[in-house]
Amino acid sequence: MSGALMGTFFVILLPELVEKATEWLAEQDSGISGAVGDFLLTEGAGDFGPISEPAVAPGWALNVFDWNVVIYGVLIVVFLIFEPLGLFGIWIKIRNYWKGWPFSY
DSSP, X not given: OHHHHHHHHHHHHHHHHHHHHXXXXXXOOSHHHHHHHHHHEEOSTTOOOSEEOTTSOOSSSEEHHHHHXXXXXXXXXXXXXXXXXXXXXXXXXXXXXXXXXXXXX
16 A cells, blocks of 8 residues: 555655756856756757756757656666565565664665
């Protein structure tokens, strides 16, 4: 039951996080975050960033919604390889660590 609930939160929150991060990068003008935004985001026809904003005309760059699909696929493969029990497996490891906390050896 808890694995299904954690998975639901993951599926609901991930697109929102990607969209908010893209909007935040688009607003940055200077510093390291501005450089990362300039590198990743496509702002016009002559720009070659891999992520296009929804307002930009379609081109070879993927928009934010396409990146959500790519991120889902990559995260599912990573979870299946490194954590086959999913988010619940990570919760079990954390819970068991803190059960025997000062004597965790």
